[in-house]
Amino acid sequence: MYSGERKSIVYVLGLYLSSTLLLIVTLFTSYYFYEQDQLIHDEKEILKSYAAKVEEKLSLLHEENGEKLQYPRFEDFKSAIYDIDKNLIFSTLDEELKKLDNNFFTKNSKSYLISPLSPYYMGAAYIVVQKETKDINILSDLIYLAIIVMFITIITSFFLVNLVLRPIRENIKRLDNFIKDTTHELNTPITAILTNIETIDSSNCDEKTLRKLERIKIASLSISNLYEDLVYLLLNHKTSLQNVDLNLSQIVFQRVKYFANMANMKKIEFLLDIKNSVHFTADKQKMERLIDNILSNAIKYTNKATKIRITLDKRYLSIEDEGKGMSKEELEKIFTRYLRFDKTQGGFGLGYSIIKSITEEYDMKIDIDSKPNKGTKVTLTW
Amino acid sequence: MVKKAALFILFCTLLNASEFDKYCLNCHGGDFKFHVIMKKYTLKYSSEQRIKKAIFEYLKEPLSTKSILPSEYIQRFGIKEKSSLDDETLKRMIDIYYERFSFQSKLY
Structure with missing residues (x-):
């Protein structure tokens, strides 16, 4: 899995799943309310038929002439009658109703329907019928269904993401x-060039040739540096890891010396404030990679005839240039591999990716303070 | 004291009942007609308050438009005479009438 793949998968999955979840929630909510409406409609229809039964009985009762009249009672439901002024005439309901405003309502798991009546048999202007409410139990079923759908969606989306990322992965x-x-092929010629330059007897060369040789050496060092970066990345950061107690002060001096020729070409002056005997436990090659990358970036992007300040203390190392600097947007993307803000300079855009990887490995804090056209200050704290 | 109060209430009830017999039943005869009239009033006016008001207004000023009886009946037998009872007595009689013949008192 390449570095951005996990992020891409998370983004795509997140987007896909959240949109699917939204769709499911919308659909299920609509379905739930539809079912509820349907249930209310059914309840109303049943209650209406009950009210009709009461009306029929009341009309018959109205014609009777006995001294006592039995109010109609039913097994399936209960009822009450109210006069035109909403005074109770008779009731078999479980509880007395205080208001007769709504046509249909539910209360304490019971459904009520208030049906107007005309003419007023037995004086009843309103018939109230009451039945047990039919429970709507689809909510738990819907939740189970949603979980299953989400589970299936996660699996399919995972396959989908893999399918989408396959060509990108192959390209990478x-x-x-x-x-x-390429790296493998570079190793032998670079070593040959550098070794041969070092063995040239400079006393036999005129000044012009010496300058040319100097340029060849600097260019070879740049390629060598790039080669080291590529090796570091290609071996997946697992170059012979030997964490030993390092004298960082010495290493910084060595690396400054290593880049001295390159800096001279741009008339860059190093201002060193390096405390003696600063020690740090790490792999030497990795520390060199770290310092080299920060230094080479500073040299690459700083203006001609400027200064690079290098400060080493017990707990931090800072390298500050007077270069073109970076904008806020650029700083946010600085650790992205293969990303280069300035295409006029060489390199593959690997430097900060390597810096990040090594600082993370050794629990170092990296602060990059950069202002366009003023310079960049990189501080490592441990 | 309680005995006296009970006797007083019984006396008042009997007095009212005899008044009702005197002012109403004398002319209207048996209970059946009263039942029919109450049914008609209940069917049209529903509540106690409205029924009593309608009866009172009709008895005070009997008009065919106010009558609860069908127009054919009015045409055949005519409109009854205006009640000679004072308002208070008339209202008391209507109360007794409602109490005796309303559906609410019969339902169980």
Whole structure:
């Protein structure tokens, strides 16, 4: 899995799942309310038929002439009658109703329907019928269904994301292989160039040739530096890890010396404030990679005839240039591999990716303070 | 004291009942007609308050438009005479009439 793949998968999955979840919630909510409306409609229809039964009985009772008249009672439901002024005439309901405003309502798991009556048999202007409410139990079923749908969606979306990312992954793999092969092929010629330059007897060369040789050396060092970066990445950061007690002060001095020629070419002056015997436990090669990358970036992006301040203390190392600096937007993307803000400079955009990887490995805090056209200050704290 | 009060209430009830017999039943005869009239009033006016008001207004000023009886009946037998009872007595008689013949008192 390449570095951005996990992030892409998370984004795509997040987007896909959240939109699916939204759709499911919308659909299920609509279905739930539809079912509820349907239930209310059914309840009303049943209660209406009950009210009709009461009306029929009342009309018959109205014609009777006995001294005592039995109010109609039913097994399935209960009822009450109210006069035109909403005074109770007779009731078999479980509880007395205080208001007769709504046509249909539910209370304490019971459904009520208030049906107007005319003519007023037995004086009743309103018939109230009451039945047990039919429970709507689809909510738990819907939740189970939603969980199943979400589970299926997660599986399908995972396959979908893999399908979408496959061509990108193949391209990245191809690119990695290409870099791997190129790197491998670079090693021998670079070593040969550097070794031969070092063995040239400079006393036999005129000044012009010496300058040319100096340029060749600097260019070879740049390629060598790039080669080291590529090796670090291609070996997946697992270059012989030997954490030992390092004298950082010495290493910083060595690396400054290593880049001295390159800095001279741009008339850059190093201002060193390096405390003696600063120690740090780490792998030497990795520390060199870390310092080299920060230094080479500073040299690459700083203006000609400027100064680079290097400060090493017990708990921090800072390298500050007077270069073109970076905008806020650029700073946010600085650790993205293969991303280069200035295409006029060489490199593959690997530097900050490597810096981040090493600082994370050794629990170092990295602060990058940069202002466009003023410079960049990189501080490592441990 | 309680005995006296009970006797007083019984006396008043009997007095009212005899008044009702005297002012109403004398002319209207048996209970059946009263039942029919109450049914008609109940069917049209529903509540106690409205029924009593309608009866009172009709008895005070009997008009065919106010009558609860069908127009054919009015045409055949004519409109009854205006009640000679004072308002208070008339209202008391209507109360007794409602109490005796309303549906509410019969339902169980």
